[in-house]
Amino acid sequence: MTAKRTLKDLIAGKAMFLITAGCGVLVLVMALGLLIRAWPIMQIKPLHELLFSVSWSPMKGDFGMLPFIMGTLWVTGIAIVIAVPISLLTSIYLSEFALSRIRELSRPFIDLLAGIPSVIYGIWGVIVIVPLVKGRLAPLFGVSSTGYSVLAAGIVLSIMIFPVIIHITMEVFQAVPAGLREASLSLGATQWQTVKHVVLRRSLPGIIAANVLGFSRAFGETMAVLMVAGNITKIPGSVFDPGYPLPALIANNYGEMMSIPLYDSALMMSALVLFVVVIFFNVISRYILHRIRLRIS
Amino acid sequence: MRSSFNKFEEAVFRFLMIVSTLVVLGCLFLIIGTVLFKGIGSMDLDMITRTPQGGYYLGKEGGVLNAIVGSIVLTSSATAIAFLASLPVVLYINIYAGKNSRFAELIRLSLDFLWGIPSIVYGAFGFIIMVYFGISASLLGGIITVALFILPIMARAMDEVISLVPVELVEASFSLGSTRIETASRVVLRQTLPGIISAILLAFGRGIGDAASVLFTSGFSDRIPLSLTQPAATLPLAIFFQLGTPFPEVQERAYASAFILTIIILIVSISARLLAARFRRHTIQ
Known part of the structure; x- marks a missing residue:
């Protein structure tokens, strides 16, 4: 037995x-x-030509990915510029200022935001953000735009990465020992001063890690970006220009890729580029988070 | 003077923080509200009871039953496979290898990396697997790809609850003479059932909403898939294709399909919470 x-x-x-x-x-x-x-x-093709050439015409055998890489960087850059302050302030509020009841109440909603499918973000972007960029934001700067632009994609992406950044940042804040906060408060610092001089300083590496993870999430996001970025093979000159991010390139051309020589290989190479960049950022942020966790225990 | 500036600064930041929080939560309600509001107007019974008829994408009659069934069948199978793969992983690293062991940390790290890889890359990888094994774009290809995509999501969520099981509980089970697999299946699993169910539903929700991973791999068809080798339509792709047509009637149907998908996602996330709460009473506090 x-x-x-x-x-x-x-x-x-x-x-x-x-x-x-x-x-x-x-x-x-x-x-x-x-x-x-x-x-x-x-x-x-030499690697630098693939990555840094602007000429992309698969029929002629030119596979320069720079327009797509720049498209991705524009879109991701805009997303991160919008998302970092908003999600940092939200995390500080929920973790340090809000009543614990409000914190607990807001948690499922933030989880839900993370659970909305990207195609829903995309369709929402088409309904709300694209007309907003076309009708309001672009005329404000005296530019005409179709609305399908790197700005629209950046705005949609920033909302998609809110929950990623907020979730990790709040966990990093929770890891700051309560004793540190109490010491600061007992010296007469206000709550905001305590946050500014103690909590934020202490959790800076973790905050960076959270934002790097948010960045890498935005970097590979496909469907929502594909639907609102405009997809024109040209390096964007301004936020109101359309862009063609790397993931959108892969998604848009899978159908015809087998019929043109080397095309499938070029698309797989762009997937590899995405993979390498995302893993690189993940390694950095996981390393930082791992160190913090070590410091806690 | 100094202190009044401090007060001012604190008030400004407090205001900004509250505004930011309202923006984040407002976005959620705005997105769900817009999609539901836009979609309900275009919903009719045909959308959920019929497959696309001839000329559907030109505005003729039909519905997206093919995509609803396709999505549910594809994602359920993928979730089942991901569950069968991730449960052993999580039990092994927590009970057999020891939850703080080097091996467990290594596996957690690799799950974290997998979690971070974009779904379009899973799509490309799934495509490579299919080419290697000679599978064409089909239900099977989609199932394999989505299973790989949601595996790290499910495993991480399960690990989060299983690694929280008190050591004393596991040790008590060992001290009564249970083997590791008995401890794993009769004590740890039962104790963490609520968390495991939420993990499964979380992964299902992610899987059913993802379009980029099935774009290459599952194909698209107006018919309900009857075997693993047939191509299968999925809801996210149906939304994407319908929105991409130049016909307003078809775009309206994209809104209606988005409505259906959003409702499915809401049902899944709400039932994840309810079920977790319901099963929680069977656990030792």
């Missing part, structure tokens, strides 16, 4: 280990898969 139970335990352990190990190497398998598929084009 005992032998049977021990055997069961061992077999279950081995099987579970195999699944766990498979899960552990999945990142590497993905990297390898993308690399293999991107290899043909990387062999023919």
Whole structure:
């Protein structure tokens, strides 16, 4: 009886280990898969030409990705500029100032914001943000715009990354020892002074990590951006210009990619670029968060 | 003088913080409100009871039943697979390897990385797998890709609850002579059931709303998929395609489809909360 139970335990352990190990190497398998598929084009074209050339015409065999990389950077940059102050202030309010009842009440709503599908963000962007940019914001600066612009995409993206940044920042704030806050308050500092000089200073690395994660989330977001960014292969000159971010390029061209030589390889290479950038930012922020967690325990 | 400036500064920031919080929550209500309001006007019974008929994308009659069924079948299967894969992972790192072990940390790190990878990259990777195994764009391809995409979401959410199980509870079970798998399945699993159910529903919600991962892999079809090898329509893609047509009638249907998807997402998130609360009474506090 005992032998049977021990055997069961061992077999279950081995099987579970195999699944766990498979899960552990999945990142590497993905990297390898993308690399293999991107290899043909990387062999023919030098990397700097692929990444920094502006000429993109698959029919002629030109695969310069700079317009798409710039499109992504514009969109992500705008998103982060809008999202950082708003989500930081929200996190401070919810974690340091609001009554605990309000904090608990707002949590499911922020989770819900994170759970809205990107295509819903996209359709909302088309209904609300695009006309807003076209009818209000662009005329305000004396520019004409179709509304389908990097600004519209940036605004939609910023809302999508609010919950990511707020969630992690609030956790970072909770990790600041209560004793530090009490020491500051007992010296006569006001609540805001305590936040400014103690909480924010103490959690600065964590705040950076949270925003880097938000940035990398925005970097790979596809559908919402695809629907509002305008998708014109040209480096945007202003926030009211359309852009063509990298994820949108992949999503838009999957249909025809098998019919033109090297096209699929070029698209897989753009997926690889996304993968590498996102993993890079994740490594940085996870490292910071890991260090903080070590400091806590 | 100095202190009055401090007071002013505090008041300004307090104001800004409240405004920011209202902006964040306001965006949520604005998005859901807009989509529901726009969608309800274009909703009719045909949308949820019929598949697209001839000329549907030109404005002729029909509905998106194909996409509703496709989405639900695809995401349910993917969720089941992701569950079968992520449960062993989470139990292994927490019970067998030890929740603070180096191995557990390594797996958590790799799950974090997987969580951060954009869904379009999962789509591309799923496509590579399908080409490798010679699968064409089909329900099966979509299931595999979405399962991979939601695996880290589910595993991280489960790990969050399972790693919080008190060590004493696990040790008490061991001291009564249970093996690790018995402890895992009869004590830890039962104790964390509410959290596990929320994790499953969370992953289902993410899976059903994602379009970029199924774009390459599941294809699109006006018919309800009857086997794994047939292409399957999904709601997010139906929204995207309908909005992309130049016909206002079809765009109206995109709003109606967005309405359906939003309702599904709301039902899933609300029931995740309710179920979690309901199952919580079976756990030892």
